[in-house]
Every structure is written in C-alpha cells, then in structure tokens.
Amino acid sequence: MSHGYVAVQWTRRKLIYDGLLIALVGLYLTAFMAISHGIADQRQVVLEADGVAIRAYGSAAYILLHITLSIGPLARLNPLFHTLLFNRRHMGVLVFLLGLIHVTGWKLPDQPWSWLGLETPSLPWSFNGALGWYHDFGNREPLVSLFTSNTHYDSFVLFPFEVLGVFGLAVLFLMAATSHDFWLVNLTAPVWKAIHMAVYLGYAALVAHVLLGALQSNPSVWLAAAVGAGLVWVLALHLISGWREWGLDRRSLAVAGDGWVDLGPLDSLVDGRARIVMLAGERVAVFRHGQQVFALSNVCQHQNGPLGEGRIINGCAVCPWHGYEYDLESGASPPPFQECVPTFPVRLSGGRVSIGSQPQLQRRP
Amino acid sequence: MITTRRQLHRGLITALAVVLPLTAAAALVLRPQLPPTPPMPAPHPGGEGL
Numbered sequence: 001m002s003h004g005y006v007a008v009q010w011t012r013r014k015l016i017y018d019g020l021l022i023a024l025v026g027l028y029l030t031a032f033m034a035i036s037h038g039i040a041d042q043r044q045v046v047l048e049a050d051g052v053a054i055r056a057y058g059s060a061a062y063i064l065l066h067i068t069l070s071i072g073p074l075a076r077l078n079p080l081f082h083t084l085l086f087n088r089r090h091m092g093v094l095v096f097l098l099g100l101i102h103v104t105g106w107k108l109p110d111q112p113w114s115w116l117g118l119e120t121p122s123l124p125w126s127f128n129g130a131l132g133w134y135h136d137f138g139n140r141e142p143l144v145s146l147f148t149s150n151t152h153y154d155s156f157v158l159f160p161f162e163v164l165g166v167f168g169l170a171v172l173f174l175m176a177a178t179s180h181d182f183w184l185v186n187l188t189a190p191v192w193k194a195i196h197m198a199v200y201l202g203y204a205a206l207v208a209h210v211l212l213g214a215l216q217s218n219p220s221v222w223l224a225a226a227v228g229a230g231l232v233w234v235l236a237l238h239l240i241s242g243w244r245e246w247g248l249d250r251r252s253l254a255v256a257g258d259g260w261v262d263l264g265p266l267d268s269l270v271d272g273r274a275r276i277v278m279l280a281g282e283r284v285a286v287f288r289h290g291q292q293v294f295a296l297s298n299v300c301q302h303q304n305g306p307l308g309e310g311r312i313i314n315g316c317a318v319c320p321w322h323g324y325e326y327d328l329e330s331g332a333s334p335p336p337f338q339e340c341v342p343t344f345p346v347r348l349s350g351g352r353v354s355i356g357s358q359p360q361l362q363r364r365p
Numbered sequence: 366m367i368t369t370r371r372q373l374h375r376g377l378i379t380a381l382a383v384v385l386p387l388t389a390a391a392a393l394v395l396r397p398q399l400p401p402t403p404p405m406p407a408p409h410p411g412g413e414g415l
Contacts, residue, residue: 194373197373200377204385207389211393212392224393227389239378
C-alpha cells in the first residue's frame with residue numbers, strides 16, 4: 001500500500017511467481033529452438049540460428065501477451081484466477097522485454113566498446129534480432145531501412161507489417177514504463193487505467209503484425225489455426241465477462257423518496273462476503289459481518305479493483321487484486337496507510353437491510 | 366468516471382471483436398499462393414566444392 005516508495009516490494013510470493021514465469025519462458029524458448037533445429041536436421045535442410053531465435057522470442061512474447069490479457073476476464077469469471085492477477089504487471093513487462101529482444105537480438109551494442117578500442121564482448125546464446133537480421137545488410141541504417149524498405153501502405157497483404165510491430169512494441173513500452181505504483185499514485189488510478197487501456201490497441205497492432213507478416217510467408221495451416229484460436233480466445237473471454245458486467249450495471253436499484261434503498265432480508269447476504277449492487281450509476285459493495293452490515297464503494301483506491309469480490313479480514317474489506325485493506329465502518333485503510341473509500345449509511349430494521357444513497361467520505365487529518 | 370471507463374472498455378473490445386476477425390479472414394484469404402520451394406540441402410560435412 002502507499003506508504004513510501006520502494007523500487008519493487010519483493011515478497012516471497014512475487015519471487016516464486018516471477019521465478020516460475022522466467023523458468024517457463026526459458027523452457028519454451030529452449031524447446032522451440034531445439035524442436036526447430038531437430039526438424040531441420042531430420043529433413044536435411046539448413047536453418048539459420050538467428051532466424052529461429054527471432055521466431056522463438058517473437059512467438060514467446062505473442063503467447064505471453066495472450067495469457068496476460070486473459071487473466072483479467074478470467075478473474076472476473078472465476079475468483080480462482082485472482083492468484084495470477086496480483087503480479088500481472090511483471091508478466092506484462094516480460095512481454096515487452098521478449099518483444100524487444102525479438103527486434104534487437106540478444107547481444108551487447110557496439111558502444112562504448114568501440115570508443116574504447118575494445119572488441120564488443122559476446123553474450124552467451126547471442127543472436128541478431130529482426131532489425132539486424134533483415135535490415136542491416138543494405139546501404140541504409142537499419143532503422144531507416146525498417147521504415148522505408150516497404151512502402152506498400154496502399155496494399156492490404158503487402159502492408160508494412162514491421163510498422164505495426166513497432167507500434168505494438170511502443171505501446172508495450174508505455175505500459176511497462178508506467179507499470180510501477182509510483183505512476184499509479186501520481187497519475188491517479190482513473191488516468192492510469194485509461195492509459196493502460198491502450199494495451200488493446202497494441203494487441204490489435206501485434207495481431208495485424210503477425211497476420212500480415214509471419215502468416216503471409218509461412219503457409220502452415222497449424223500456424224494460422226494457432227493465431228486464430230488465440231484471437232478467438234482473448235476476444236470471447238472479454239466479451240463474455242463484459243456481457244456479465246453489463247448485466248450488473250443495468251440492474252440499478254431504485255432509490256425511495258427518503259433516500260434509502262431496500263436490499264431485502266439480512267439472511268439473503270452471505271456472512272463474510274459482499275453483494276455488489278448498482279446505486280446511482282456506481283457500484284456499492286454491501287458486506288455482511290456477523291449480524292452487522294456495512295456498505296462501501298466497490299472501487300479500490302489502488303487500481304480500482306472490485307472490493308466487493310474480496311473477503312473480510314480483521315474487520316477490514318480486503319481487495320482481491322492486491323490486498324489493499326479498508327475498515328468496514330470508516331472506509332479508511334489502517335494506519336499508516338492513507339487510502340480511503342466512501343461508505344454508505346446502513347439501516348437494519350425488522351430483519352431487512354437498507355442503504356442510504358448518499359456516500360460519505362472520511363477525510364484524513 | 367468508472368462507469369464511463371467501463372463503457373469505453375466495452376466499446377473498444379466490441380470494435381476489436383468486429384475488426385480483428387475480419388482482418389484475420391481477409392489476411393488468410395488474400396495471402397499469395399507461393400509455389401513450394403525445394404529445400405536447400407545441408408552443406409557437405411567435408412567442405413564445399415565437391
């Protein structure tokens with residue numbers, strides 16, 4: 001929670017998460033290259049190691065992007081996926097790094113070694129990226145060649161897919177560079193979330209990059225099927241979860257003349273959990289804690305996560321995304337934390353629960 | 366603000382759900398039918414110019 005800034009607050013869970021993630025990516029890259037070279041040897045054809053590595057890193061970034069984009073809607077559909085959600089930003093940063101290596105390759109730049117009159121040290125498993133491999137053999141600078149070698153902007157199948165890849169990578173860079181809580185707090189959660197929605201534009205550009213690049217030169221039916229399946233998976237998940245959310249938003253409760261809204265009998269609320277209701281255009285989490293009922297804004301102040309999908313721990317509502325805590329009565333985070341969500345007055349009468357429609361925000365001194 | 370962003374999110378996903386499948390279908394249908402190229406034989410282990 002926002003109590004001073006630390007570059008990255010590593011915890012055991014984060015280390016395990018990141019360790020597993022990097023190990024799985026490493027396993028994928030190794031398997032991709034070993035299988036590609038194995039098939040080439042079997043068919044007695046020459047396979048360029050750089051080209052294989054470029055495809056391995058590109059496909060790893062593309063697959064991991066699909067997984068990263070799937071976690072949000074999966075967590076909406078099943079709380080079990082909250083386990084993957086809390087550290088999703090590290091996954092997004094890894095997508096950017098894999099995409100960057102796909103473009104630049106895995107090797108050190110010539111400078112400052114050249115200035116010092118030294119030979120550039122070689123990295124283990126080094127290879128040339130797409131930029132060096134496809135654009136460094138002419139008389140133009142690789143970056144100039146990237147943007148000028150294909151100018152078929154008026155054609156669909158010949159469209160310069162490289163430019164789409166550059167746009168996608170730029171969006172991923174923006175996401176990765178602003179992923180830290182420092183930016184989240186300073187930009188405020190609504191602005192930060194709005195900026196990070198650009199990931200869908202980046203995704204669209206990268207899908208087009210693959211459709212007009214790899215799929216035009218590789219006639220494999222399996223590749224086309226895999227790209228199609230990934231696209232259908234991501235879009236279907238978002239449409240299904242979005243449709244469910246839309247249904248919730250449409251069921252706005254009617255406010256009576258006295259400003260109170262009847263929620264029904266106390267027994268209809270599950271102890272220790274919340275029911276999320278729509279009130280005057282915003283979502284409210286109504287928690288039952290024993291024989292008491294509390295109503296808080298459903299919007300966590302950290303990343304605007306769904307507070308009502310969390311649990312009650314030590315008298316606090318705990319956001320399921322990153323564990324931010326809010327006192328059920330006051331809506332304030334326990335000291336020394338500063339976050340605070342609006343609360344709503346609750347009335348228990350004759351075994352029925354009502355909430356007031358006017359939010360109350362406790363201000364910190 | 367939250368509701369507006371949610372609506373924007375839904376609109377964006379809906380637009381992508383229309384545009385991307387159409388783009389994918391067009392890219393597959395229109396891709397050039399390249400003639401199959403014979404595989405390049407591996408260099409002989411003994412060296413070149415045999």
